[in-house]
Amino acid sequence: MTQEVRGVVARTKDAPVETTTVIIPDPGPGEAVVRVQACGVCHTDLHYKLGGISDDFPFLLGHEAAGIVESVGEGVTDVKPGDFVVLNWRAVCGQCRACKRGRPWYCFDTHNAAQPMTLADGTPLSPALGIGAFADKTLVAAGQCTKVDPKAAPSTAGLLGCGVMAGIGAAINTGSVGRGDSVAVIGCGGVGTAAVAGARLAGAARIIAVDLDPRKLDSAAALGATHTVDAREQDPVEAVRELTGGFGADVVIEAVGRPETYKQAFYARDLAGTLVLVGVPTPEMTLELPLLDVFGRGGALKSSWYGDCLPSRDFPMLIDLYLQGRLDLDAFVSETIPLDGIEDAFAKMHRGDVLRSVVVL
Numbered sequence: 001m002t003q004e005v006r007g008v009v010a011r012t013k014d015a016p017v018e019t020t021t022v023i024i025p026d027p028g029p030g031e032a033v034v035r036v037q038a039c040g041v042c043h044t045d046l047h048y049k050l051g052g053i054s055d056d057f058p059f060l061l062g063h064e065a066a067g068i069v070e071s072v073g074e075g076v077t078d079v080k081p082g083d084f085v086v087l088n089w090r091a092v093c094g095q096c097r098a099c100k101r102g103r104p105w106y107c108f109d110t111h112n113a114a115q116p117m118t119l120a121d122g123t124p125l126s127p128a129l130g131i132g133a134f135a136d137k138t139l140v141a142a143g144q145c146t147k148v149d150p151k152a153a154p155s156t157a158g159l160l161g162c163g164v165m166a167g168i169g170a171a172i173n174t175g176s177v178g179r180g181d182s183v184a185v186i187g188c189g190g191v192g193t194a195a196v197a198g199a200r201l202a203g204a205a206r207i208i209a210v211d212l213d214p215r216k217l218d219s220a221a222a223l224g225a226t227h228t229v230d231a232r233e234q235d236p237v238e239a240v241r242e243l244t245g246g247f248g249a250d251v252v253i254e255a256v257g258r259p260e261t262y263k264q265a266f267y268a269r270d271l272a273g274t275l276v277l278v279g280v281p282t283p284e285m286t287l288e289l290p291l292l293d294v295f296g297r298g299g300a301l302k303s304s305w306y307g308d309c310l311p312s313r314d315f316p317m318l319i320d321l322y323l324q325g326r327l328d329l330d331a332f333v334s335e336t337i338p339l340d341g342i343e344d345a346f347a348k349m350h351r352g353d354v355l356r357s358v359v360v361l
């Protein structure tokens with residue numbers, strides 16, 4: 001059996017996305033169908049649409065979602081119909097070399113649904129990050145469904161499914177920000193601002209937000225930045241050094257995904273400091289750095305996929321902190337939009353008007 005729902009599809013990188021019929025198969029073994037209630041618009045959706053992630057068009061976009069499990073396939077025991085879940089793109093396998101070494105947040109063989117969702121003519125769709133949640137319903141691997149407290153609103157909870165988790169995790173998991181640390185975040189969109197919030201949760205003493213857009217600096221300040229740097233007016237490296245006694249920050253998080261901001265992050269670090277790249281570069285980008293500086297400055301150069309999160313550990317914990325009033329996830333929801341508002345939302349993201357536009361279904 002299958003069912004027809006509406007979904008937002010990118011057919012080529014030149015055409016606007018379109019809302020069209022998507023065919024969802026009934027869940028097979030280990031799969032679940034989820035009725036999507038909300039899905040945030042992430043920069044990675046735009047990367048997909050522009051062909052920056054892969055050429056596997058057509059894409060079913062959307063991957064930052066919360067919803068209700070509608071049905072589950074054979075052998076699924078962790079979730080059942082009616083459960084409120086945040087969708088994740090790290091359903092760990094338990095079998096790969098990372099999982100077996102007790103580091104499942106690096107899992108190298110994460111699960112997605114085995115069956116394809118398709119267009120009405122049978123063309124298989126590539127769901128963004130194995131999720132595809134700009135749709136009334138989506139088919140995922142059951143392990144992609146993480147149960148959280150249903151007291152959280154779907155529009156807020158869903159943001160943990162990607163950008164907000166990536167940012168918070170870049171600070172608390174990958175960067176291991178600790179009490180008293182100085183932290184700088186370059187690029188304060190949804191991801192960077194979440195890194196600011198994560199640094200605050202971890203007890204950082206000084207949190208420096210860097211962006212080109214004063215509106216982003218305001219939202220970063222509201223979520224915990226103690227200092228802001230407008231990169232159009234000040235050199236970010238000099239500014240961060242000035243704000244850290246001339247030395248640089250203990251942890252610098254790059255949340256743009258460009259070589260020039262990576263270099264700034266590299267040099268805005270204190271000696272033996274940590275750089276975390278959470279921004280996603282595109283295939284043509286390259287980086288040149290004096291190898292002697294890489295050696296001489298010491299420390300750690302890390303990348304953060306999904307904030308090195310373990311969804312089953314991190315999503316419920318962050319939702320609990322949110323419900324206790326210790327993490328203002330609502331501040332990330334700039335607006336709620338209908339399913340056919342994605343192109344507008346991309347334009348707003350491009351202009352920097354929003355932290356997150358969230359599709360509410």
Ligand SMILES: NC(=O)c1ccc[n+]([C@@H]2O[C@H](COP(=O)([O-])OP(=O)(O)OC[C@H]3O[C@@H](n4cnc5c(N)ncnc54)[C@H](O)[C@@H]3O)[C@@H](O)[C@H]2O)c1
Pocket residue numbers: 042043044047162163166186187188189190191192210211212213216231255256257261277278279280281304305306307349350352354355
């Ligand atoms: N690593 C992951 O797991 C993961 C997950 C989600 C998103 N991402 C990536 O994180 C990045 C940010 O995503 P987002 O949703 O926050 O995007 P966004 O467009 O909302 O934010 C980007 C921010 O960077 C700022 N910026 C651009 N150029 C700058 C510069 N030269 N100096 C300082 N600031 C600059 C922009 O003004 C904007 O505020 C993207 O590359 C996205 O693909 C990574």
Ligand SMILES: [Zn+2]
Pocket residue numbers: 092093094095096097098099100104106107108109110
């Ligand atoms: Zn694994």
Ligand SMILES: [Zn+2]
Pocket residue numbers: 042043044045063064162163
């Ligand atoms: Zn994303």
